[in-house]
Amino acid sequence: MPFFRNRRLFIFLIGFIVLVALIGYSLRERDNVTMVEQFINDTVGWAQNVIHVPVTFITDIISNIDDLRNTYNENQILREQLGQYKGLIYEVQELKEENEELKNALELTESDSIREFDAIQATVISRSPEQWLDEVTINKGKQHGIRENMVVITAEGMVGKIQTAQQYTSKVQLLTGFDQFNRISATISREEGNDIFGMIEGFDNETGTLLFRIIEESEKDVDEDELVVSSGMGGVFPAGMVIGTVKDVVPDQYGLTRTALVEPAADMYEINHVMVLDRAAAEVEEVEEEEEE
Structure with a gap:
């Protein structure tokens, strides 16, 4: 048994010395390498290339998928x-339009044309698609x-009249919903005083215009x-x-x-803010002011 134990030790030492010698021999600078080293290097390089190509391909695919997901x-x-x-x-455009409407409404309330009325500001809150050109509801x-x-x-001008009034809302009948049984007495205003009188009696959907039937027939031309x-x-209307x-x-015909x-x-077609004119309230205010004086 001691002989085999010493023999194993001896073989181990010889193998270790040979390994160290081979390592030292491979590490030293040489211009030429042995056929064995060339074979080993080529084999390792080929194996690395075989592994590198599919790994790189798969890595690129995963990277592209991540890029697509991020994109x-x-x-x-x-x-x-x-x-x-x-x-x-x-929203900004709507606010600009609303601001312009309110500005014009404020200028109109301060003008002489409706100074004798009490203007009640109101906002359109609903409009039925079936009666889009007939009526609106205000708040x-x-x-x-x-x-x-x-x-x-x-x-801009007249849009209609109050058709029905509830406690907190009202329905406005638009001019486009008027007919022969619900008319407006109107006139073509002229500075020289020869106005032409008639009645607004309806609305023509094809031309988008109100029908003003001239009841005062004369030789006057309408321009x-x-x-x-x-x-x-x-x-009814002032x-x-x-x-x-x-x-x-x-x-x-x-x-x-x-x-x-x-x-x-x-x-x-687009009504957002309106003014309801109340002449009676304005007249009461004038009477009260006169009594105070």
């Missing part, structure tokens, strides 16, 4: 930001002094862009409220009467 997420974020930006643009009612048949205007205002003769301008004049096509001064 998709960034695109989603950019779309949301773009949508928010567009929404802000629309003021009897509790705010609204009564039936009060005239309703915007800064384009002449101003049409309420005459005050009907007892005189001098702007309705629109003449765009054309057409005779009836017998040539006995003429009808002027009047373009409304106010935009009937």
Whole structure:
């Protein structure tokens, strides 16, 4: 047993010395390498290349997938930001339009044309698609002094009258919803005093104009862009409220009467803020002021 133990030790020492010698021999600088070293190096290089190519391919695929995922997420974020930006643009535009409407309404309330009225400011809160050109609903009612048949205007001109008044809301019948049984006494206003009187009796959907039937037949010519205002003769609408301008004049089929096509001064398709004119309240205020004096 001691002989085999010493023999193993001897073989181990010889193997260790040979290994150290080989390591030292391989580490020293040489111009030429042995065939064995070349074979080993080439084999290791080929194996590394075989492993490197698919690993690199798979790594590139994973990297591209990550890039696509990141690009998709960034695109989603950019779309949301773009949508928010567009929404802000629309909101700013609506605020600008609303501000312009309110500014014009304020200027109108301070003008002499409606100084004799008490102007009740109101906002349109609903509009039925089936009656888009017939009526709108506003956020003021009897509790705010609204009564039936009060005239309703915007800064541009007359839009209609109060059809029904509830406690806190009211329905406004638009001029485009008027007919032969619900008319407005109007006149083509002229500075020289020879006004032409008639009635607003309906709305032509094809031309988008009000129908002004001339009831005072004469040799007077009606020109384009002449101003049409309420005459005050009907007892419902006060005189001098702007309705629109003449765009054309057409005779009836017998040539006995003429009808002027009047373009409304106010935009009937987009109404947001209105003023309801109350003459009675203004008259009461004037009486109270006179009594105080």
